[in-house]
Amino acid sequence: MSVEIVPMSVEQTDIDGLLRITTKAVTDERGTVREFFRTSGFAEAGVPVPERWAQLNLTWTKRGGLRGMHGEATDKLVGVAAGEALGAYLDARPDSPTRGAVVTVPLTVGTQVFVPAGVCNGFQAVSDGGCQYLYCFGVEWQPGMSGVAVTPLDPALGIAWPVPIDTADPAQISAKDAAAPRFEQL
Template sequence: MSMQITDMRSSDTGIEGLLILTLKQVSDERGTVREFFRASAHDAALSGLGDWRQINVTESGYGAVRGLHGEATTKLVGCIAGKAFGAYLDARPGSASYGKLVTVELSPGTQVLVPAGVCNGFQSVSREGSQYLYCFTEEWRPGMPGSAYSPLDEGLGLSWPIPVDPGNPAQISAKDAAAPKFSEQKLSEQIVGS
C-alpha cells in the first residue's frame, strides 16, 4: 500500500450552520494519521468562534444513546474510536432551519460542527462501543442556558439504528428518556401562533 492522502473538506447540511467536516488524513502500511484539529485548516468553518474552552471524551457501549442536548456553546464533535449515528435538531427559535433534523454516520475522520442551540445526540453503533469527542467554545456549567429534548420523540421521525428500551439505563439515562418532546412543543407553538 502506498501513501494515501485525503484532504480536509466541509459540506453544508439542512440545518443552518451545521457542517460535516472530513478530516485530512494520511494512510500507509502502518495505519492512519488524522488531523482532528488544525486552526489554519478549520479557519473557514470556525471563523469568529474563539478558542476551545473544554474538551470531553464520552465512552459509550453498543446501543447507548446520549442527547438531544443543545447548550449555549458551539461544539465540534466526532468519533475517535468506533462508530456512532449522530442526530442534530435545530431548536433555535427564529432560525431559518428551526425544527429540522439531520443525521450523520460518524466514524474516525468525520466531524460535525454543531452551532450553539442546535441539539446534539448520538447512538453508539459499534459492538466494541465508541469514543465520542466534544470540543466546546464555552466551559460547561450547571444551569448553563440551553435545551434538552427526548431522543425517543417519535414525532421527530428519528429512527435509531439499534432499538432503544427506555427502561434500560445501559441504553439511555432516565433524564434523557423523560425530557420534553420537541414535536409537542413545536405543535403547541403552531397552535398559539395561528
C-alpha cells in the first residue's frame, strides 16, 4: 500500500493576520484523509486559534450564490468541504496597517483561510454542483453581534466575481448583502 503525505503549510496574505492554509492530507489507495483542524498542528504552524471553536456551520450554496462580506468580532476558519468557491476578504479593522486591503483566494477542498476578527469574509460558489462551505467561529454567533458588513458588490473593492450577479435574484445574493454599505461608508 503506497501512502502520500502532504504536510500542512501556511502562507501570509496581503492582509495582516489573514492566512492561506493548505491542510495536511494523507492519501492511499482508499482515498484521502485531511486534517481540517488539529490544535497542535495549527499551533506548530503559528496559526493563532482560539482555545476551542465555539460554533461550526456548514452551508450549501448553489453555483453563482454570493454570501458576505461580513466582519464579525470573532476569528474564523473557513474552507470548502465539497465543490469550489472564490473567497474574498476585506480588512475593515480601524487600526490595522492593512485596512482597505482586499485578497481573493480560490477555495478547493484542502485550502482554508484563517480570518482574523474584523476582517470581512465573503464567497461565491463556482462549481456546477455548488459548494459546501464550512465556517468555524471562535465565539457563538448572536443576533446583533458586533462587527461590520460591506456589500460584496462595492466596485471600489475590485473583486472580480466569476459568475455575474443579478441583484434581483435572491438565489444569487440576499437583499441584506446587496444593500450593505460600501467600504467608504464605514
